[in-house]
Amino acid sequence: MLSFIIYKAIVCVCVFGLSLGVAAYSTWWERKFASFLQDRVGPDRAGPFGLLQPLADGGKMFFKEEIIPNVSNKFLFILGPSLFMITALMTGAVIPWAKDIVIDGKAYSWQITDINIGVLYLLGVASIGVYGIMIGGWASNNKFALLGAIRASSQMISYEIAMGIAIIALIITAGGTLSLREILAQQDAGVCNFVYQPLGFLIFFICALAETNRAPFDLPECESELVGGYHTEYSSMKLGLYLFAEYINMFVSSAIMAGFYFGGYNFPFAHELYNALGLQEGSIWISLIGFGAYFTKTCIFISVFMWVRWTLPRFRYDQLMNLGWRILLPLSLLNLAITVAVEYFFRGTIHF
Amino acid sequence: MQLTNRSKVVSNKEQSFMESLYLPAIAKGMLITFSHLFKKTPTVKYPEQTRPRAAVYRGQHVLKRDENGAERCTSCGLCAVSCPAEAITMESAERKKGEENLYREEKYAKTYEINMLRCIFCGLCEEACPKEAIFLTDRIVDTEFEREDFIYGKDKLVETVTERIDVSKRQTLEVAEFKKIPGLKHNNVFEGKNLNKGKK
Secondary structure, rough: HHHHHHHHHHHHHHHHHHHHHHHHHHHHHHHHHHHHHHHOOOOOOHHHHHHHHHHHHHHHHHOOOOOOOOOOOOHHHHHHHHHHHHHHHHHHHHHOOOOOOEOEEEEEOOOOOOOOOOOHHHHHHHHHHHHHHHHHHOOOOOOOHHHHHHHHHHHHHHHHHHHHHHHHHHHHHOOOOHHHHHHHHHOOOOOOHHHHHHHHHHHHHHHHHHHOOOOOHHHOOOHHHOOHHOOOOHHHHHHHHHHHHHHHHHHHHHHHHHHHHHHOOOOOOOHHHHHHHOOOOOOHHHHHHHHHHHHHHHHHHHHHHHHHHOOOOOOHHHHHHHHHHHHHHHHHHHHHHHHHHHHHHHHHOOOO | OOOOOOOOOOOOOOOOHHHHHHHHHHHHHHHHHHHHHHHOOOOOOOOOOOOOOOOOOOOEEEOOOOOOOOOOOOOOOHHHOOOOOOEEEEEEEEOOOOOOOOOOOOEEEEEEEEOOOOOOOOOOHHHOOOOOEEOOOOOOOOOOOHHHHEEHHHHHHHHOOOOOOOOOOOOHHHHHHHOOOOOOOOHHHHOOOOOHHHHH
16 A cells, blocks of 8 residues: 555655646747747757756746735636646546556556546646636736636636537547546557547647637737736746646646547557567556657647647637637537437447 | 738628538648648758858947057047947057067057947947958857947957958948048048147
């Protein structure tokens, strides 16, 4: 029992560290990538290639003056960013990062917990995340912050529906399981889910952009209209938590996309490679290679998020709502109908 | 009037179906930004790299010494008079016995200050100087944190005896010849001729 707790604690710390580390270096990569797209050099003063920039930014955030507006609700004002950060970190708990390692007949998984409703857990925690923005924006007692918060919550509600339906279609192709571990494991055999669900992936990707408040859907923090949006009144590390949590959200949703649609730790000719290297099932090397593949895919998706951000202009609010309700929702329903029909006619049963 | 051939006539025509999908346009845009990944950056990382400057670049001034190491400046004030930005001030002093190796002529500048924030680097001081004492060089004035630090005194302006600043590019023969034209006022002063001669 004790060894189990120690092992889980180690996994927790690793996932926690990974989320924070990736989020920190996403800020660096975001600036670097933007500079490449704009023919600039980007941060290059702090350390080689500017690699110490996240530390400098973090240090700056800590030393800035902490301002809590007099008119704000102090408790909720502090609760907002904390909640946003906590939920962002919580979502990483159900992601299986690699295949199990077997030592002395005991399997050690690369996942904090494998709950059988993992997908539901993800959606649930992600929708709690918007409370962080909502509470923070409302507690600021500032009209810009409030508008940003309202935008964030209505945007989240609108896009969650299409996202949920896209996921239902995915689950039907994945054989009716809600456990992330099984969704990833069933792609081990050969083809990744993207082949079955290209439209579903597109819908999921657009919704993921909207859910993480990334451009072109970053209306909650739209600088040109709302000063800073929901974090107008925030300063110092509380602002840092908001910005940081956004990157963690981005990391987790990239990981989910890579896992759901692109096989996660599986990659083409994986078994041939393992056989060629003479690796037994459950070996630590298989896990490490799998983790490397999953992590690479995740990083590519993070880069795509940034690529989209530095290419597309921001949507207008009515365009955003139009896209969410009148295009993505019918499209995801169509996708679901086609999936169900194909499953029924070709396999005879619908796993759900 | 049409200035370029890149202008386009705005039309209010309805979007076609392909246009209303947005995705082809988005893909096109993404490809354009992606192609910039492989382009060279024009950035010059300044303190480490510098852009090439012309040999006659007008940068930080230098007060020259003559071949014996004596200061050429006689504190005549022509540079200060000619300066359109009024950046130059100086105080004169008389040379004492035994200072002949320090100052070329009987009068010299006790202090000589150029405010580098006022200076517009036009080079008129250099043109006005009858003694070939002040020159602009291709050095760039350093950044400072305080305004006072931009007022350069003799400590920063006068070249050292051992490390001479090369001004041969700006001290062209043409300029040197031009300054010898007898009708110019400062030549008359230099040669000790009648000051009022030119006014008649």
